[in-house]
Amino acid sequence: MLFNSFAFVVFLLLVLAVYYPLPHRAQNVFLLVASCVFYASWDWRFLVPLLFSTTIDFFCAQRMQQISERGELHAGRKRYLLISVIANLSLLGFFKYFNFFAGSMERLLNVLGAPVSPWALHIILPVGISFYTFQALSYTIDVYRGELHPTKSFWDFLLAILYFPHLVAGPIQRAHSLLPQVIQKRRITKQMLGDGVHLMVCGYFKKVFVADNLAPMVNQVFAMPSPSGFQTMMGCYGFAMQIYCDFSGYTDIARGVAKLMGFEFMLNFNLPYFATSPTEFWRRWHISLSSWLRDYLYISLGGNRGAAWKVKRNVLLTMVIGGLWHGAAWNFVLWGMYHGVLLVGDRALKPWGTKMFRARNAVGCFVSVGVRVAVMFGLTCYGWMLFRAGSLHQIGVMTESLGHPLMGVDWSFAGRMMMYSCPVWVVQMYQFARKKLMFMDVAWLPVEVRTVIYAVAVYFVLFLGGQPKSFIYFQF
Amino acid sequence: MKRSLQIALRVAGCLVLLAVTLEVCARTEDTVRYGAPFFGNYSMTSLVETDAVGKHGRPHSSYLKWHLNAEGYRGPELRDGEYRIACVGSSETFGLYESPEMEWPRQLESLLNAGQLGRPFEVVNTGFAGMSVGTSLKRLPEMLATVRPQMVVVYPSYTAYIRHAPPPPDKFEPRMVDRVRVLLKKAVPQPLVARVQTWQLRLSGSDAKAMDRLPEEAVEAFRSDLDAMVTQLQARGVRVVLVTHANRFGKTVLPAERSVMESWRKFYPALKEGGFLDMEQRMSDVMRAEGAARGVPVVDAAEEIAPGPKDFAEFVHFTDAGARAMALLVAAEVERERGGAEFPPPR
Numbered sequence: 001m002l003f004n005s006f007a008f009v010v011f012l013l014l015v016l017a018v019y020y021p022l023p024h025r026a027q028n029v030f031l032l033v034a035s036c037v038f039y040a041s042w043d044w045r046f047l048v049p050l051l052f053s054t055t056i057d058f059f060c061a062q063r064m065q066q067i068s069e070r071g072e073l074h075a076g077r078k079r080y081l082l083i084s085v086i087a088n089l090s091l092l093g094f095f096k097y098f099n100f101f102a103g104s105m106e107r108l109l110n111v112l113g114a115p116v117s118p119w120a121l122h123i124i125l126p127v128g129i130s131f132y133t134f135q136a137l138s139y140t141i142d143v144y145r146g147e148l149h150p151t152k153s154f155w156d157f158l159l160a161i162l163y164f165p166h167l168v169a170g171p172i173q174r175a176h177s178l179l180p181q182v183i184q185k186r187r188i189t190k191q192m193l194g195d196g197v198h199l200m201v202c203g204y205f206k207k208v209f210v211a212d213n214l215a216p217m218v219n220q221v222f223a224m225p226s227p228s229g230f231q232t233m234m235g236c237y238g239f240a241m242q243i244y245c246d247f248s249g250y251t252d253i254a255r256g257v258a259k260l261m262g263f264e265f266m267l268n269f270n271l272p273y274f275a276t277s278p279t280e281f282w283r284r285w286h287i288s289l290s291s292w293l294r295d296y297l298y299i300s301l302g303g304n305r306g307a308a309w310k311v312k313r314n315v316l317l318t319m320v321i322g323g324l325w326h327g328a329a330w331n332f333v334l335w336g337m338y339h340g341v342l343l344v345g346d347r348a349l350k351p352w353g354t355k356m357f358r359a360r361n362a363v364g365c366f367v368s369v370g371v372r373v374a375v376m377f378g379l380t381c382y383g384w385m386l387f388r389a390g391s392l393h394q395i396g397v398m399t400e401s402l403g404h405p406l407m408g409v410d411w412s413f414a415g416r417m418m419m420y421s422c423p424v425w426v427v428q429m430y431q432f433a434r435k436k437l438m439f440m441d442v443a444w445l446p447v448e449v450r451t452v453i454y455a456v457a458v459y460f461v462l463f464l465g466g467q468p469k470s471f472i473y474f475q476f
Numbered sequence: 477m478k479r480s481l482q483i484a485l486r487v488a489g490c491l492v493l494l495a496v497t498l499e500v501c502a503r504t505e506d507t508v509r510y511g512a513p514f515f516g517n518y519s520m521t522s523l524v525e526t527d528a529v530g531k532h533g534r535p536h537s538s539y540l541k542w543h544l545n546a547e548g549y550r551g552p553e554l555r556d557g558e559y560r561i562a563c564v565g566s567s568e569t570f571g572l573y574e575s576p577e578m579e580w581p582r583q584l585e586s587l588l589n590a591g592q593l594g595r596p597f598e599v600v601n602t603g604f605a606g607m608s609v610g611t612s613l614k615r616l617p618e619m620l621a622t623v624r625p626q627m628v629v630v631y632p633s634y635t636a637y638i639r640h641a642p643p644p645p646d647k648f649e650p651r652m653v654d655r656v657r658v659l660l661k662k663a664v665p666q667p668l669v670a671r672v673q674t675w676q677l678r679l680s681g682s683d684a685k686a687m688d689r690l691p692e693e694a695v696e697a698f699r700s701d702l703d704a705m706v707t708q709l710q711a712r713g714v715r716v717v718l719v720t721h722a723n724r725f726g727k728t729v730l731p732a733e734r735s736v737m738e739s740w741r742k743f744y745p746a747l748k749e750g751g752f753l754d755m756e757q758r759m760s761d762v763m764r765a766e767g768a769a770r771g772v773p774v775v776d777a778a779e780e781i782a783p784g785p786k787d788f789a790e791f792v793h794f795t796d797a798g799a800r801a802m803a804l805l806v807a808a809e810v811e812r813e814r815g816g817a818e819f820p821p822p823r
Contacts, residue, residue, distance in 0.1 A: 006663035
């Protein structure tokens with residue numbers, strides 16, 4: 001049941017109609033049932049690994065708490081943390097990476113002259129496994145670190161993991177932010193309802209009008225055996241806009257749906273293409289994942305402590321694992337490594353950059369920010385090419401073509417891409433200048449004008465959208 | 477109380493504004509994309525004009541993907557000096573669900589011209605939605621005079637012989653209504669749509685008055701019209717190819733296809749569901765018999781085109797693949813007709 005399907009719209013309306021009149025506890029029970037229905041609409045078997053993971057995490061957190069209360073040895077708590085981490089990562093590793101590593105090993109042995117029979121299993125990847133595994137892990141780690149008091153109710157914990165708006169593609173909600181919202185009585189204000197609808201309209205516009213219309217053009221470029229430099233540039237640009245609108249569109253819809261039910265999800269995207277440096281980019285792009293990686297992986301590896309080479313190693317390792325999280329393929333590893341190198345380079349060049357881009361007046365500041373945003377956007381687009389390419393050979397061919405960027409110029413193709421992405425840029429420039437994401441939330445804009453703007457957006461979504469497609473991040 | 481009223485009025489005002497904006501968007505899109513007038517009606521009826529004989533295509537008109545030529549036929553303008561085949565039929569021939577240029581007469585032309593028959597062919601699509609063989613017969617002299625075909629392929633729709641109420645007169649309808657209708661048709665599962673249509677039929681009371689089977693007089697009327705058409709064409713020295721009518725169900729309605737059958741019935745409430753396939757069978761038999769009696773080749777599309785959703789967008793109208801299957805069948809017959817001998821010389 002995709003967010004951009006008629007079935008989901010009907011499902012949501014039914015859920016809301018039943019949800020509102022119920023008392024708090026009954027709301028939770030109902031949401032749990034609705035979330036199971038939502039997840040089982042893909043395949044009911046997907047519920048099995050999810051229940052396995054949540055049961056183990058709940059049990060481990062309970063045991064850790066009991067050990068703490070008894071004042072027993074720290075090692076006992078660590079044992080339960082390890083059980084949780086190993087169980088979750090084994091689950092993820094089996095479903096997501098078994099065939100990848102088995103295939104890579106098989107190819108390596110074949111190259112080394114020791115042919116082996118294929119090891120691949122027919123494993124169906126459960127939708128959203130990467131997201132809920134990380135969510136569940138954050139719960140046990142937080143309990144272990146003493147940052148979170150575990151819940152006594154398994155059903156509350158299960159709902160926090162299974163809650164359908166964030167289940168399949170995030171945002172990766174931390175237990176300390178979501179669990180209290182499950183446990184305590186929720187209050188739905190008029191403001192929340194308004195913001196929820198606003199986010200949903202924006203999300204559908206980004207996904208259905210922008211991303212789905214760009215998809216065929218991007219696919220066309222990435223299907224070419226040897227695209228020209230201009231086509232590669234347009235393909236990279238188009239994919240950058242497609243993946244952003246696809247994923248942030250999904251997140252907006254998820255956050256909007258959650259708001260309609262009185263939940264607050266964390267912000268996942270904060271104008272990422274307006275970042276002026278790689279470090280800032282990762283503070284703005286997929287914030288729930290990058291902050292998860294920072295808090296649970298980078299810091300666990302040692303973070304900024306220790307010798308300079310260790311910090312660089314930690315950054316690179318975190319980004320490579322972050323790349324691999326996206327999918328079991330070498331291009332994701334390469335993409336992660338590319339961003340790791342950018343982050344390391346950014347740290348190394350920071351003192352020089354600060355001097356170089358120091359602005360003395362408003363015009364200088366504008367130019368300085370503009371240049372840095374443009375450079376960072378170019379670097380990001382190249383990274384998206386690594387992410388989207390089907391093979392290392394294709395990466396080579398496309399990279400080579402970028403040496404002649406003006407070869408094969410096709411303005412009508414470029415014009416169509418710009419036409420679809422232009423509304424996003426206009427709105428985001430306004431958001432960036434105003435430093436506020438809720439761009440309709442302005443006192444001078446009468447409600448009638450807002451109605452007209454929403455109506456136009458709804459028309460674009462319903463009648464001018466591209467062929468319906470699944471969300472890109474559902475595959476991760 | 478006063479405050480509640482104010483809020484209610486404001487909400488109602490916003491809803492009206494929403495509806496008006498959506499309608500303005502729809503009209504703007506029609507103007508930008510299809511060159512449609514911003515004000516006034518823009519619907520399928522803009523393709524139709526009525527004269528003493530009845531309805532026919534309005535020359536040079538267009539609506540969405542449908543464009544009619546100077547003669548009021550769908551497709552490009554007539555060209556000179558080519559071997560011309562006219563396709564006579566109803567909406568299945570005119571083309572409804574196929575992509576532009578993919579209706580079967582267009583695909584037939586491409587296939588013939590890509591083949592080895594040695595002469596450029598021109599296929600003229602004279603079919604029009606809702607045309608029975610009887611109506612085509614009335615228009616035949618006019619069609620023969622303007623198109624001057626060497627061959628006519630007749631692909632009739634049988635349902636025109638079911639007694640049914642004339643379509644309601646053209647009335648003003650906001651353009652959003654049609655868009656929403658299409659959107660719902662795409663989004664809502666077919667069985668649900670069919671269930672709603674069945675309820676509508678029951679509520680209208682037409683269900684009780686419906687016939688179990690098409691009366692023999694209707695089949696006889698079809699036989700008589702078809703015979704008259706073949707006679708007139710043969711008298712003019714025009715080669716005739718008859719094509720039996722294909723549908724999505726074949727000989728039986730599978731449980732999975734039942735909802736599509738219910739949708740078909742919605743258009744012809746005078747006949748019960750069980751009567752449709754019986755009608756198709758009897759009418760096709762008439763065509764086969766007519767072909768045998770008059771020495772006219774019959775392409776048995778009813779038998780040859782596989783039932784199912786691959787070739788049929790709904791009950792009888794083709795998908796691109798279905799139109800191609802149809803074009804291939806007719807192209808094979810055209811090649812057989814040629815049989816190594818030359819076609820009659822062009823006009």
